[in-house]
Amino acid sequence: MNYTIKQVDKFKYIEEGEGEPLILLHGLFGALSNFDDLISYFKNHNKVVVPLLPLLDMDLLHTSVGGLQKFVHKFIEYQDYQNVHLLGNSLGGHVAILHVLKNPERIKSLILTGSSGLFENGMGDTYPKRGDYDYIKKKTELTFYDPKIADKELVDEVYEIVNNRLKAIKIIALAKSAIRNNLGEDINQIKQPTLLIWGNNDAITPPFVGREFHRLIPNSELHFIDKCGHAPMMEVPDEFNRILHKFLTKLNEPAAVA
Numbered sequence: 001m002n003y004t005i006k007q008v009d010k011f012k013y014i015e016e017g018e019g020e021p022l023i024l025l026h027g028l029f030g031a032l033s034n035f036d037d038l039i040s041y042f043k044n045h046n047k048v049v050v051p052l053l054p055l056l057d058m059d060l061l062h063t064s065v066g067g068l069q070k071f072v073h074k075f076i077e078y079q080d081y082q083n084v085h086l087l088g089n090s091l092g093g094h095v096a097i098l099h100v101l102k103n104p105e106r107i108k109s110l111i112l113t114g115s116s117g118l119f120e121n122g123m124g125d126t127y128p129k130r131g132d133y134d135y136i137k138k139k140t141e142l143t144f145y146d147p148k149i150a151d152k153e154l155v156d157e158v159y160e161i162v163n164n165r166l167k168a169i170k171i172i173a174l175a176k177s178a179i180r181n182n183l184g185e186d187i188n189q190i191k192q193p194t195l196l197i198w199g200n201n202d203a204i205t206p207p208f209v210g211r212e213f214h215r216l217i218p219n220s221e222l223h224f225i226d227k228c229g230h231a232p233m234m235e236v237p238d239e240f241n242r243i244l245h246k247f248l249t250k251l252n253e254p255a256a257v258a
Contacts, residue, residue: 003016003032003039005032005052008078008079009078011051011074011075011078011079012051012052013049013050013051013052013075014032014039014048014049014050015047015048015049016039016043016047016048017042017043017044017045017046017047017048018046018047019045019046019047020046020047020083020084020085020108021046021047021048021049021081021082021083021084021085022042022046022047022048022049022084022085022087022248023049023050023051023072023076023081023084023085023086023087024038024039024048024049024050024087024088024089024092025051025053025072025086025087025088025089025092025093025095025096026050026053026089026090026092027088027089027090027091027092027093027114027231028055028090028091028171028174028175028178029140029157029158029161029171031157032050032052034089034231034233034234035050035233037233037234037237037238037240037241038233038237038240038241038244041237041241041245042241042244042245045245045248046085046248049079049081051071051072051075053068053071053072053092053095054068054071055068055170055171055174056161056166056167056170056171058071058170060169060170060173063170063173063174063177064173064174064177064181065091065094065095065098065174065177065178065181066098066177066181068091068095068174069095069098069099069102072095072096072099073099073102073103076103076106081106082106083106083108084106084107084108085107085108085109085110085111085248086099086100086107086109086110086111087110087111087112087113087244088111088112088113088115089113089114089115089230089231089233090114090115090116090204090205090230090231091116091174091178092115093112093113093114093115093116093117094115094116094117094178094181094183096110096111096112096115097110097112097115097117097183097187097190098117098181098183100190100192101183101186101187101189101190104190104191104192107192108192108193108251109192109193109194109195109247109248109251110190110192110193110194110195110217111194111195111197111244111247112194112195112196112197112213113196113197113198113231113232113233113240114198114199114202114204114205114229114230114231114232115205115209115213116178116205117178117181117182117183117184117187117213118182118183118184118187118209118212118213118216119205119209119212133155133159136155136158136159136162137150137155139158140154140155140158142203142204142229142230143203143204143229143230143231144229144230144231144234144235145199145201145227145228145229145235146227146229146235149234149235184216187213187216187217188216188217188218190217190218190219191218191219192219193219193220193247193251194213194217194219194220194221195220195221195223195243195244195247196210196213196214196217196220196221196222196223197223197225197232197233197240197243197244198210198222198223198224198225198232199224199225199228199229199230199231199232199235199236200224200225200226200227200228201226201227201228201229202228202229202230203229203230204229204230205230207224210222210224221247223243225239225240225243
């Protein structure tokens with residue numbers, strides 16, 4: 001599905017629909033296409049916003065989880081979004097958590113799926129591996145329960161990134177920043193209602209990571225989806241959208257009168 005990419009100042013983003021903003025943050029090898037089904041569904045209920053995170057465009061000094069969080073903060077302030085539902089997948093979840101901890105004022109809820117921030121698998125040490133297409137293909141397939149979702153177009157995209165020396169350096173810098181930036185001691189300070197949607201077959205942030213987020217975040221609920229890997233919004237979009245819609249609807253219901 002094609003969406004218009006808008007640009008204001010240094011920010012490029014998609015904005016579809018009306019209502020409370022639902023801001024989507026993609027992961028390390030993520031792209032706008034990760035959220036196709038989510039955008040097409042929720043643009044009928046929310047203002048769906050997908051900023052293009054400058055993963056490979058920041059200077060090396062600021063190529064970090066903290067640097068991305070500052071970018072997201074500036075974007076939300078610039079656009080003057082209020083009552084934001086902030087959703088992040090993988091590294092995008094890590095950035096979302098850090099943002100809520102540092103700048104909670106405009107955030108109404110937090111949604112995490114396959115998020116980093118607690119336990120990382122050290123992929124910065126072994127991935128990317130330049131020049132080896134089969135290796136990149138296998139690593140990309142690991143993202144999903146069904147490896148066929150890692151089609152040639154997706155694998156080619158990852159392969160192109162890791163075979164550009166500067167991009168590869170930045171990817172490794174971001175991965176290592178995520179490993180260093182463990183939020184376990186601070187995460188219990190999150191006050192916003194939080195939805196955790198996890199793939200039961202996530203090989204990158206396994207189910208126990210979702211359980212630990214649930215244990216640490218006071219006002220959280222956890223949902224597992226079977227036959228699903230690290231990117232539920234791509235692999236099982238109908239189930240993902242159903243869970244998220246129910247969560248957002250419940251948030252907007254008036255409190256029950258005793």
